Amino acid sequence: xxxVYTTYLSLIRQTCCSSADTSVGIAIRPEExxxxxxxxxxxxxxxxxxxxxxxxxxxxxxxxxxxxxxxxYYQIEHFTRTTVSLLEKEHISCHLxxxxxxxxxxxxxxxxxxxxxxxxxxxxxxxxxxKRILEAHGYIEEDELSDHHVTxxxxxxxxxxxxxxxxxxxxxGLYQYSRANEIVDEVFSSDRLGRCEQTIHGYxxxxxxxxxxxxxxxxxxxxxxxxxxxxxxxxxxxxxxxKRHADEVDFDRIHTWCRESRIFxxxxxxxxxxxxxxxxxxxxxxDIHYSPADCEQFxxxxxKDGDMGSDTASSxxxxxSYQKVNLASCLKEGHIQMKVRFPKACRYPILWPVxxxxxxxxxxxxxxxxxxxxxxxxxxxxxxxxxxxxxIKIFENSEQ
Numbered sequence: 077x078x079x080v081y082t083t084y085l086s087l088i089r090q091t092c093c094s095s096a097d098t099s100v101g102i103a104i105r106p107e108e109x110x111x112x113x114x115x116x117x118x119x120x121x122x123x124x125x126x127x128x129x130x131x132x133x134x135x136x137x138x139x140x141x142x143x144x145x146x147x148x149y150y151q152i153e154h155f156t157r158t159t160v161s162l163l164e165k166e167h168i169s170c171h172l173x174x175x176x177x178x179x180x181x182x183x184x185x186x187x188x189x190x191x192x193x194x195x196x197x198x199x200x201x202x203x204x205x206x207k208r209i210l211e212a213h214g215y216i217e218e219d220e221l222s223d224h225h226v227t228x229x230x231x232x233x234x235x236x237x238x239x240x241x242x243x244x245x246x247x248x249g250l251y252q253y254s255r256a257n258e259i260v261d262e263v264f265s266s267d268r269l270g271r272c273e274q275t276i277h278g279y280x281x282x283x284x285x286x287x288x289x290x291x292x293x294x295x296x297x298x299x300x301x302x303x304x305x306x307x308x309x310x311x312x313x314x315x316x317x318x319k320r321h322a323d324e325v326d327f328d329r330i331h332t333w334c335r336e337s338r339i340f341x342x343x344x345x346x347x348x349x350x351x352x353x354x355x356x357x358x359x360x361x362x363d364i365h366y367s368p369a370d371c372e373q374f375x376x377x378x379x380k381d382g383d384m385g386s387d388t389a390s391s392x393x394x395x396x397s398y399q400k401v402n403l404a405s406c407l408k409e410g411h412i413q414m415k416v417r418f419p420k421a422c423r424y425p426i427l428w429p430v431x432x433x434x435x436x437x438x439x440x441x442x443x444x445x446x447x448x449x450x451x452x453x454x455x456x457x458x459x460x461x462x463x464x465x466x467x468i469k470i471f472e473n474s475e476q
Contacts, residue, residue: 077372080111081379084125085353087112088308091124092183093315093354104128117141118382119307120189145189149179152190155230155239157279159193162213168206171196172274172281173244173292174313180276181316189309192240194225196247196284198266203245215241223415224249248295250415252408256337260295263288263333286324289317291333294343301342307382311375314346315354327361341366349375410435 086102104112113134116125122141129135156176163170173196179188197203207226211217215228224246231238247264250257262268270285284292293314300306318325334340348366350356353375414435415422421431 077376079105080108080115081376083108084112084115084379085308085375087125087128088121088312089353089355091127092121092187092312093319093356102128104132110134113138115379119309119379120145121308121312123184123187142187146186149186149188149190151237152176152193152239153277155232155241156193156281159195159210159230159241160279160281163195163206163209166205166209168197168202168209169271169282170206171198171269171271172283173247174296176276177274177281177283178313178317180274181313181320185276188313192227192242194242194244196244196264198245198264198269200245203243206243210241210243222249247292248299253338256339259333259337263291286321287326287329289321290314290325290330293317294330294334294339294346297346298339298342306378308378311346311350311354311378315350315356318350318356318360322357322360330361331364345371345374410439 083102083104087104090102109129109132112125113129113132116122116138120141122138123145126135126138126142129138153176156172160170160172173194175190175193176185179185179190182188197206207217210228215230218227218229218240220227225242225244228241228243229238230241246260248260264284269288272283272285273280274283275281283289293310297306297310297314300310330343331340334343344364344366347356347361347364348368349371351358352368352371410432414428414431418431418435421427
């Protein structure tokens with residue numbers, strides 16, 4: 077692994093994810109300082125590296141990003157409390173996903189970068205009621221194609237600041253592997269999913285139970301990995317969550333769900349990578365291991381992708397892992413995207429030829445107007461991104 081990556085990971089491990097004495101400094105070579113600072117900014121981890129850059133040229137920019145992230149934290153915290161309180165006032169219960177819930181596991185919660193607000197409502201009637209309530213209070217639905225959430229924009233009139241809410245009716249988007257979808261639906265169904273309470277800044281939120289939360293994080297990483305990649309932040313989330321809640325997690329259930337979903341290799345490589353590079357204790361699920369060489373390759377890819385991936389704007393949204401990308405796999409992926417775009421109409425096979433045509437037209441339009449690329453280049457990128465899955469062996473690439 078490159079020296080810049082090694083030093084960067086050591087700094088993250090010491091200041092964010094390790095219980096080691098943080099007074100012991102890690103030397104930053106002057107010729108690597110700017111590269112490490114750029115990594116920190118790309119992965120939104122400036123607060124954790126800031127003390128190590130005191131007196132260096134890039135200290136001012138890292139300090140500014142740290143201030144911005146801390147301000148954003150409290151703005152998101154206010155938006156989260158405002159939204160959840162509004163729903164609870166109308167007797168609508170929801171699960172808080174990620175965000176403040178995971179930040180609370182960090183040594184300094186304000187140092188975790190927050191984006192939008194994610195809430196999960198796993199009952200159709202409650203979900204529809206929540207939509208009506210939000211829209212009546214100024215939340216504006218965005219025109220976004222999604223198979224698992226509705227996106228709302230909300231603007232605070234006093235400050236003019238705009239925030240995004242993703243209101244989930246599924247915790248994660250659909251895969252082409254149907255058994256994985258079935259397991260997700262079973263685990264997070266309204267009649268099976270339990271409720272846990274987490275108090276953050278004096279306010280109680282409903283969150284996923286620890287075992288389900290770990291399973292959700294695995295799927296969240298998988299979706300980002302298949303789409304555009306993800307940064308070190310999600311591995312830090314996973315490490316710090318397990319550090320706090322490992323005793324409450326039923327790892328046997330995690331194993332069963334992952335094996336039946338054919339994503340067990342993903343769980344193995346994530347767990348082992350967190351041990352090697354972020355200091356996760358080896359006593360947590362101790363019988364699970366993965367090739368250190370593959371873990372190194374995996375973490376290098378994570379670092380190259382940047383925070384939540386670097387190819388979001390130009391990538392074709394893939395739902396799967398294919399042994400080969402050829403005409404058959406492209407048609408199969410097109411069929412999945414048709415079902416995402418037309419969830420109700422796709423129930424009638426007689427309509428499929430028309431829906432295929434409309435889906436392909438929309439794909440071409442988005443290729444040239446949104447992704448700003450060409451049809452052939454999009455397919456090349458799809459093939460390239462699919463190659464990531466061969467490292468981990470998921471879905472069709474799994475021998476399980």
